[in-house]
Amino acid sequence: MSNENTYIQIHRFLKGEMDKDEQLAFEKEMGENEILKNDTLMENRLLNGLNLAADKELKNDIGEVHQNLKTQGFFKDGTSDAKIININRRNNFKRIIAIAASIIIIAAAWWAINQQDGQHAAIDSEELFANNYKPENQELKNIIGNVGFIDEDDSKEYKLKEALQQYENGEFTSSLKSLTALNEEFPNDSEIELYLALSHIETNNHQAAIDLFRPLSIADFDLQEDAKWYLGLLLIKEMEDMEETKDLFFSLSQDNSSKYNERASNILQELQVKK
Amino acid sequence: MNSEQELLVELKKGSSKAFESLYKQQFRMVASLVGKMGGNQEDIEDIFQETLFVLVKKIRKPAFVLTAKISTLMHAIARNLWLKRNQKDSKEINVDDNDIFDMDFADEAESSGYQEKELLIGIVLDNINALDEDCRKVIKLTFLKKMSHADVAKELGYSLSFIKVKKFRCLAYLRKMINRSPFLSNKNL
Numbered sequence: 001m002s003n004e005n006t007y008i009q010i011h012r013f014l015k016g017e018m019d020k021d022e023q024l025a026f027e028k029e030m031g032e033n034e035i036l037k038n039d040t041l042m043e044n045r046l047l048n049g050l051n052l053a054a055d056k057e058l059k060n061d062i063g064e065v066h067q068n069l070k071t072q073g074f075f076k077d078g079t080s081d082a083k084i085i086n087i088n089r090r091n092n093f094k095r096i097i098a099i100a101a102s103i104i105i106i107a108a109a110w111w112a113i114n115q116q117d118g119q120h121a122a123i124d125s126e127e128l129f130a131n132n133y134k135p136e137n138q139e140l141k142n143i144i145g146n147v148g149f150i151d152e153d154d155s156k157e158y159k160l161k162e163a164l165q166q167y168e169n170g171e172f173t174s175s176l177k178s179l180t181a182l183n184e185e186f187p188n189d190s191e192i193e194l195y196l197a198l199s200h201i202e203t204n205n206h207q208a209a210i211d212l213f214r215p216l217s218i219a220d221f222d223l224q225e226d227a228k229w230y231l232g233l234l235l236i237k238e239m240e241d242m243e244e245t246k247d248l249f250f251s252l253s254q255d256n257s258s259k260y261n262e263r264a265s266n267i268l269q270e271l272q273v274k275k
Numbered sequence: 276m277n278s279e280q281e282l283l284v285e286l287k288k289g290s291s292k293a294f295e296s297l298y299k300q301q302f303r304m305v306a307s308l309v310g311k312m313g314g315n316q317e318d319i320e321d322i323f324q325e326t327l328f329v330l331v332k333k334i335r336k337p338a339f340v341l342t343a344k345i346s347t348l349m350h351a352i353a354r355n356l357w358l359k360r361n362q363k364d365s366k367e368i369n370v371d372d373n374d375i376f377d378m379d380f381a382d383e384a385e386s387s388g389y390q391e392k393e394l395l396i397g398i399v400l401d402n403i404n405a406l407d408e409d410c411r412k413v414i415k416l417t418f419l420k421k422m423s424h425a426d427v428a429k430e431l432g433y434s435l436s437f438i439k440v441k442k443f444r445c446l447a448y449l450r451k452m453i454n455r456s457p458f459l460s461n462k463n464l
Binding site: 004042045048049050051055056057059061062063064068069075180208211212240 | 302398
């Protein structure tokens, strides 16, 4: 049987951690040394067995949690879905009450419009998105302008400016790559996450954008209203939760200082009329 | 769990609380995705379990770096698992954009040598359970939970160098026990 050092080499060989020369030398030695060859085969079986056992344990652990949740009725007839919605609704109770009150008032005014055109066409999500979505260039110009002359050593600002410049130039694949790297380097930076999400929109990865915008739409930072606006538009396009969508546009429409105020009111109106 | 990083650490350990937390946070997203692509409730539950399995396997790899939200990873994995499951009927679907995620879970059950694998797993697990308590913990955390030496040392309250030595000794015991197993001597496993 091989000694401890040999087993270290066997593991390196089996895990593919050796460079080409080492590997060739090891293979040559196995050809000449029956004990080493046998120990390597047995060790391969042991490590393989451990990996399979790890998979089995993981599946069992997940299965156990799944079964417990099932016993609790989590999946029953879509109750998992309902449960989550209810939790969200509880959290947003006050906001929804406010929305409901406003909708009643607004609905009275819209009733006349409904009566006139008498059409209840389904929402054309693609059209609504296309009419309202445009790449965020003006805000970028402001940011890029404000960054001004910065030292290349001021890593974050410099890299962000570079990435935003790519976005502004329409080089969205590059901006996505740069912003993904920046997001890794500076995690939890809302500004970086927002522009990363915008790049995801431009590269047609809408779900990734939604996942980034959701927490940003409730985060306390300067571009929160932008996050709400783009999240709302994406939810329309992806035909996702209409309550959440209306909630977003309602809050923008109620904020007189928001640059999206009027456009949000218009969208809200369309969503109400064409539901 | 307050942050994605905390969740990641707990998922790596295979904590049931972390799994439960992901069920509560992400099941709806996967249900909506699979539902939109024609899956029923059973499909959704299967795909969610498989998604968790693939996710944890990914994050246990030493080179893994979290570059997106966990929800984004789960979305991509679930989508690929569903497409993979239905690829025979949907040849036109291009899955290249998300092929960074291996489909190890779904493939495994289909692969040959299932019984031999089950036998090997049984022998390995029986022998791990026959080790003394310290060795059992070290082997389980290192090889089954795929934790780093540093994390194992922290978890068990030992020094890093002690854990490295202990791991090698325990593995030697396990090797000896497994190689003596009468079930393996005549099997080509």
